Amino acid sequence: MLAVKDLSFKYKERPVLEDVDLEIRRGEVIGILGPNGCGKTTLLKLLNRNLHPQEGKVLLEGTDLEGMSKRRIARHIAVVPQSNEIRFAFTVRDIVSMGRMPFLDRFQGESAEDMRIVDEAMERTNIKEFADRAINTMSGGERQRVIIARALAQRPEVILLDEPTLHLDINHQFEVLDLVHELSRKEGLTVVIVSHDLPMVVRYCDRMVLIHDHRVHAIGPPEEVLTRENMRTVFNIEAVLTYDEMLGSNCVKILGSCPGRR
Amino acid sequence: MDGAAKRKGRTPAVFAVLFLLLFVFMVLDLAQAFVPLTFGEAFWALLGKGTETHRIIIWEMNLPRVTMACLVGAGLGIAGAVMQAVFRNPMASPYILGLSSGASLGAAVGLTFTVTWLPQMLMIPLLAFVSCMATLFLVYYISNIGGRVPTETLLLAGIAVGSLLSALVSLLTYLAGEQMEGIVYWTMGNLTNATWENILIVAPLMVAGSLVMVSSSRELNAMMLGDAHALDLGVEVKRVRLQLLVASALVTAAAVAFVGVIGFVGLVVPHILRILMGPDNRMLLPASLLGGAAFLMICDYISRVIAPNIGILPIGIVTALIGAPYFIYLLRRRRTEVGWD
Numbered sequence: 022m023l024a025v026k027d028l029s030f031k032y033k034e035r036p037v038l039e040d041v042d043l044e045i046r047r048g049e050v051i052g053i054l055g056p057n058g059c060g061k062t063t064l065l066k067l068l069n070r071n072l073h074p075q076e077g078k079v080l081l082e083g084t085d086l087e088g089m090s091k092r093r094i095a096r097h098i099a100v101v102p103q104s105n106e107i108r109f110a111f112t113v114r115d116i117v118s119m120g121r122m123p124f125l126d127r128f129q130g131e132s133a134e135d136m137r138i139v140d141e142a143m144e145r146t147n148i149k150e151f152a153d154r155a156i157n158t159m160s161g162g163e164r165q166r167v168i169i170a171r172a173l174a175q176r177p178e179v180i181l182l183d184e185p186t187l188h189l190d191i192n193h194q195f196e197v198l199d200l201v202h203e204l205s206r207k208e209g210l211t212v213v214i215v216s217h218d219l220p221m222v223v224r225y226c227d228r229m230v231l232i233h234d235h236r237v238h239a240i241g242p243p244e245e246v247l248t249r250e251n252m253r254t255v256f257n258i259e260a261v262l263t264y265d266e267m268l269g270s271n272c273v274k275i276l277g278s279c280p281g282r283r
Numbered sequence: 284m285d286g287a288a289k290r291k292g293r294t295p296a297v298f299a300v301l302f303l304l305l306f307v308f309m310v311l312d313l314a315q316a317f318v319p320l321t322f323g324e325a326f327w328a329l330l331g332k333g334t335e336t337h338r339i340i341i342w343e344m345n346l347p348r349v350t351m352a353c354l355v356g357a358g359l360g361i362a363g364a365v366m367q368a369v370f371r372n373p374m375a376s377p378y379i380l381g382l383s384s385g386a387s388l389g390a391a392v393g394l395t396f397t398v399t400w401l402p403q404m405l406m407i408p409l410l411a412f413v414s415c416m417a418t419l420f421l422v423y424y425i426s427n428i429g430g431r432v433p434t435e436t437l438l439l440a441g442i443a444v445g446s447l448l449s450a451l452v453s454l455l456t457y458l459a460g461e462q463m464e465g466i467v468y469w470t471m472g473n474l475t476n477a478t479w480e481n482i483l484i485v486a487p488l489m490v491a492g493s494l495v496m497v498s499s500s501r502e503l504n505a506m507m508l509g510d511a512h513a514l515d516l517g518v519e520v521k522r523v524r525l526q527l528l529v530a531s532a533l534v535t536a537a538a539v540a541f542v543g544v545i546g547f548v549g550l551v552v553p554h555i556l557r558i559l560m561g562p563d564n565r566m567l568l569p570a571s572l573l574g575g576a577a578f579l580m581i582c583d584y585i586s587r588v589i590a591p592n593i594g595i596l597p598i599g600i601v602t603a604l605i606g607a608p609y610f611i612y613l614l615r616r617r618r619t620e621v622g623w624d
Binding site: 095122127153154 | 286287288290291371498501502504505507508509511512514515516517518519557561562563
């Protein structure tokens with residue numbers, strides 16, 4: 022679906038990512054994890070051409086993103102950004118409708134079909150009851166769901182989530198991840214989650230990418246990637262990955278921090 | 284109860300009221316003469332009926348002024364709305380950000396010095412535009428901190444640069460000697476010298492600028508959420524922003540070059556409209572065109588009737604006298620609705 026080839030990115034002279042190679046498969050939930058400042062948000066921005074790599078390229082179904090217009094990219098890839106402070110009093114419906122922008126011509130209004138897609142996106146994220154409320158009167162968690170609805174209204178093949186659990190109450194964290202996981206299983210949506218919240222995200226990922234020292238440290242299914250050694254190196258924790266019968270999913274058991282490291 | 288939906292539902296009524304206001308005050312303003320016409324007389328003369336004298340008063344004496352007021356008001360109104368959206372900052376306007384001062388410096392230079400290779404009538408707007416663009420980029424550059432443009436620095440930069448440029452205009456005025464009176468009168472805003480030739484220059488600039496703005500209103504909506512949001516939704520943010528800023532500067536410069544500095548239209552009009560009908564630029568921008576025209580029409584009418592013994596007040600004084608107190612009221616009372624919190 023998305024392929025990253027020999028990608029390097031520098032901010033001014035400081036290297037942020039080096040020689041990243043990565044294949045994101047259609048319909049999978051893939052987590053990009055690492056400590057704060059490791060370059061994972063930068064990687065997310067490169068996947069969407071909000072930043073341009075100095076070396077290497079990102080391919081969407083074989084086409085280099087650099088050769089595509091932002092509008093065309095937005096028809097395939099939707100993003101749920103980390104911060105969503107909005108100070109103007111747009112209604113929730115206004116915001117979700119913006120998800121149809123990449124499909125509409127300059128003076129073209131939303132069609133009945135567009136409205137239906139918008140309604141459906143709001144139903145899925147449980148925000149239909151807020152449809153007429155002003156976005157700047159809502160809580161962080163509610164806003165997050167509005168932005169996810171907007172992303173769904175783009176009818177994307179790939180959805181990129183930047184720290185989706187960061188400002189959310191614990192129940193909403195699950196709600197959001199359950200929703201995208203379900204969309205991936207039922208409709209083949211490709212989900213890329215950038216996060217530092219290892220215990221939370223591990224429960225949803227088919228595969229994981231660990232970023233360490235600006236490079237891909239490991240990539241693969243959680244069982245292969247989350248070895249004790251890797252978790253020590255990347256996160257500075259003593260932890261083990263177990264399969265939890267009660268949850269029916271992988272689970273990271275954190276034993277403690279690594280003494281004497283860093 | 285949330286007012287967002289209510290505001291949206293109000294949109295058709297707002298447009299109707301704006302049309303009505305514009306029409307009524309247009310006719311009232313047209314009726315102003317040494318011996319004022321009645322509303323009815325002015326209306327019929329506008330349609331080409333009534334007495335010869337009335338038709339001359341309306342068509343030859345007053346219509347150029349009224350047309351110019353409409354164009355300039357509309358241009359400043361929409362430019363204000365666009366700048367507030369582009370900077371994601373409800374305080375932005377051509378006047379507050381020093382653009383008007385920038386344009387007036389260019390125009391004052393054009394008024395003071397003449398060149399042989401270009402008629403003054405074209406030189407003034409050209410210099411106003413160049414100087415206006417330069418001011419815009421200077422203020423933006425000063426207030427840009429790592430890609431963000433915080434309200435405080437934007438305002439302070441606008442005020443500082445604006446003051447500097449105003450001082451330069453004053454200096455020019457002082458040095459200009461016998462042309463001084465003309466420049467002084469012009470810095471207070473002045474519609475009385477509007478001619479059809481001037482309108483012929485202003486109108487295409489206003490129309491072109493406004494078209495660029497209105498046609499980008501959907502992108503502008505996305506940009507109001509933040510650059511990252513807009514990029515994610517497929518907007519080429521840098522290109523659209525540059526287009527919109529150039530269009531705003533063009534419109535401001537055209538207005539300032541021919542009628543002088545008229546403040547507060549671009550600030551007050553979009554604010555009132557945003558409170559009434561919400562922030563959706565697809566509605567707000569056309570409404571700001573209408574509202575700006577209506578506001579300036581009302582101010583021009585007031586400037587003519589308020590002090591009959593003194594004569595006609597410069598319109599810039601009237602817009603500030605009405606605009607500034609209203610703006611202070613907004614600052615105190617309606618913070619959330621206009622996006623200040």
